[in-house]
Amino acid sequence: MTVDKMKFSKDKTQIIYNEFLTLKGIPAEVFEYKLGNRSALEWIVDQYRLKTDKRSGIVNDPNRADDSMYIIELIKKIVTVSLKTVSLVKGI
Secondary structure (H helix, E strand, O other), X not given: OOOOOOEEXXXXXXXXXXXXXXXXXXXXXXXXXXXXXXXXXXXXXXHOOOEEOOOOOXXXXXOXXXXXXXXXXXXXXHHHHHHHHHHHHHHO
């Protein structure tokens, strides 16, 4: 499962991973865990995309030939860590 560029649905409850896969059920609390001015999940969705540097021609490809589920597993981990962190912070 390769990704060119992911994006959120308008209500941010889904990640459109590619034309064949949409990850649904993204909890709103995930976006409360921020890295600077955006959430960790927003950072992943923005940065993990296929892109080519215009000047050098170097291709940045987040897809791994040896692990086609890498990005999906990363999203799962980011959602879990975000939810647990938000829960812990609220409990303090």
